[in-house]
Amino acid sequence: MSLNFESSLSPKCTAMRSLIIKQGHLNSLIMAVYRDKKAGLRRGEVKTHLIDCDACLAWLGHEVEPPILRRAKGATLCCCLEMYMAIEESAPETQVVGGLSEPVQFSLWRGEDPIWTIGARRTNIYYCPWCGARLPSEPFPRIDEANS
Numbered sequence: 001m002s003l004n005f006e007s008s009l010s011p012k013c014t015a016m017r018s019l020i021i022k023q024g025h026l027n028s029l030i031m032a033v034y035r036d037k038k039a040g041l042r043r044g045e046v047k048t049h050l051i052d053c054d055a056c057l058a059w060l061g062h063e064v065e066p067p068i069l070r071r072a073k074g075a076t077l078c079c080c081l082e083m084y085m086a087i088e089e090s091a092p093e094t095q096v097v098g099g100l101s102e103p104v105q106f107s108l109w110r111g112e113d114p115i116w117t118i119g120a121r122r123t124n125i126y127y128c129p130w131c132g133a134r135l136p137s138e139p140f141p142r143i144d145e146a147n148s
């Protein structure tokens with residue numbers, strides 16, 4: 001982990017990055033920043049600075065492992081981080097970062113009716129079990145698609 005200060009860095013950015021390193025928990029911080037950014041929330045001096053300052057957010061993105069950054073960004077494409085994790089961990093081709101969610105899957109019943117299921121028994125769900133959002137009639141976009 002490096003402070004990696006550019007010479008042109010403003011005193012505010014320098015102070016923020018020092019504070020972030022001192023506080024630690026970068027993985028949960030970056031998840032929270034992307035979540036608040038999506039929700040339009042302004043909570044806490046550090047998170048607010050990261051939402052407003054592209055340079056510091058990019059710096060933080062380099063301080064965490066690539067799968068963590070992908071997860072933080074990917075969660076903004078879903079209704080919530082928990083749903084993103086459940087979908088990511090359910091996809092057979094996806095590298096599992098960690099954690100163990102109930103698998104959530106999207107499918108088309110008879111090739112035309114959108115169905116969301118949860119768990120090994122594939123119980124139908126219509127609302128997100130974590131945030132309560134109504135589930136869409138198509139799969140959430142994937143981060144690899146959103147990046148391209």
Ligand SMILES: [Zn+2]
Nearest residue numbers: 013053055056
């Ligand atoms: Zn900054």
Ligand SMILES: [Zn+2]
Nearest residue numbers: 079080128131
């Ligand atoms: Zn949700």
